[in-house]
Amino acid sequence: MPAAQGTFPGRPARPAEGAAGRLSPTVNFALRIGFYCVLCLVCSALAAVACLLVNGGRTVKNMRIIRAVVRTFKYFFGLRFEVKGLENFKVEGPAIIVSNHQSVLDMMGLMEVLPDNCVQVGKKELMYMGSVGLIIYLGGVIFINRKSTSSAKMVMSEVAKTMVAENVKVWVYPEGTRNCTGDLLPFKKGAFHLAIQAQVPVIPVVYSSFTSFYNPKTKLFTSGKIKVEVLPPIETKGLTPDDVTDLTDRCFSTMRETLFRLSGRPSQAKDSS
Numbered sequence: 001m002p003a004a005q006g007t008f009p010g011r012p013a014r015p016a017e018g019a020a021g022r023l024s025p026t027v028n029f030a031l032r033i034g035f036y037c038v039l040c041l042v043c044s045a046l047a048a049v050a051c052l053l054v055n056g057g058r059t060v061k062n063m064r065i066i067r068a069v070v071r072t073f074k075y076f077f078g079l080r081f082e083v084k085g086l087e088n089f090k091v092e093g094p095a096i097i098v099s100n101h102q103s104v105l106d107m108m109g110l111m112e113v114l115p116d117n118c119v120q121v122g123k124k125e126l127m128y129m130g131s132v133g134l135i136i137y138l139g140g141v142i143f144i145n146r147k148s149t150s151s152a153k154m155v156m157s158e159v160a161k162t163m164v165a166e167n168v169k170v171w172v173y174p175e176g177t178r179n180c181t182g183d184l185l186p187f188k189k190g191a192f193h194l195a196i197q198a199q200v201p202v203i204p205v206v207y208s209s210f211t212s213f214y215n216p217k218t219k220l221f222t223s224g225k226i227k228v229e230v231l232p233p234i235e236t237k238g239l240t241p242d243d244v245t246d247l248t249d250r251c252f253s254t255m256r257e258t259l260f261r262l263s264g265r266p267s268q269a270k271d272s273s
């Protein structure tokens, strides 16, 4: 049966979708995003209780509980993850993980590959999202104020010390904001300063472009497959602050190349346009 006008774009309607399958893309998008938010809020509240009972308060150990919960979300949205390179997370000790950031849906991709003892750097506004803010706090997320470079730098310098002392990996989205264009935004340098200050490797993780199944501008949100690749660690031992720009550029080029390859984007279209 051909896809009827107004069904989830990209594939024919299934009989079980019934009326929902015939909704306009805008309504379909709103319903699916609304459901995602409700799912996050409800599951965060339940997970928060579990975290408090099992681990007693704010600790990275709670990420195991959060990860187990969030890994079930993909089934509600017909999303599949094809993951390669997980062995690259097996470095001795702490590391900085950097990845591309496309959407609020990234939390599913994050939890699909998240190694143990790993916290994320997040904007402080996330704290005020009700139960989601609470669970993010309990998971040990490091909050930064993006509007104040000096305060963000201070927090990051503190993280450089504690991540080594406590053997924790730190996950940073170096684009600094969501970007669902199928390309990368220029990278902010915080993650790379952090890696060099702590003298720990940088592990890039790349998610293929969501644009074939998710696009807030065109109200597209259907099922889809996401390819994920964990790339080999980039060592920073012996690097100094003078090397931050080179390290940033190196990670950016490697990740952009990988993003285009995973997304099936032709190599001649690599220039940002």
Ligand SMILES: CCCCCCCCCCCCCCC(=O)SCCNC(=O)CCNC(=O)[C@H](O)C(C)(C)COP(=O)(O)OP(=O)(O)OC[C@H]1O[C@@H](n2cnc3c(N)ncnc32)[C@H](O)[C@@H]1OP(=O)(O)O
Binding pocket: 040, 043, 044, 047, 066, 069, 070, 101, 107, 120, 121, 122, 123, 126, 132, 135, 136, 139, 141, 144, 145, 146, 148, 149, 152, 153, 156, 157, 172, 173, 174, 175, 176, 177, 187, 188, 189, 190, 191, 193, 194, 244
């Ligand atoms: C049950 C279900 C619920 C689901 C629960 C799921 C739980 C998981 C939660 C996951 C949360 C994920 C949250 C994601 C986000 O919030 S992304 C947004 C926040 N993150 C970031 O912004 C990180 C990336 N940004 C940076 O690294 C920035 O560099 C930052 C540190 C923030 C500073 O930004 P900005 O002011 O814009 O500065 P620049 O990068 O342009 O840098 C300015 C100059 O400062 C120098 N610099 C930067 N950092 C440092 C540093 N640490 N030490 C020394 N110097 C630093 C930088 O080099 C620039 O100077 P030059 O231009 O090079 O001279």
Ligand SMILES: CCCCCCCC/C=C\CCCCCCCC(=O)OC[C@@H](O)COP(=O)(O)O
Binding pocket: 036, 037, 038, 040, 041, 101, 103, 104, 105, 106, 107, 123, 126, 128, 129, 130, 132, 176, 177, 178, 179
């Ligand atoms: C009592 C207050 C109630 C608030 C209700 C909030 C409802 C939202 C509920 C669930 C949404 C799920 C969010 C999961 C966490 C997503 C983290 C994320 O992706 O943050 C975006 C941030 O990286 C970059 O932000 P910007 O792109 O710069 O912007």
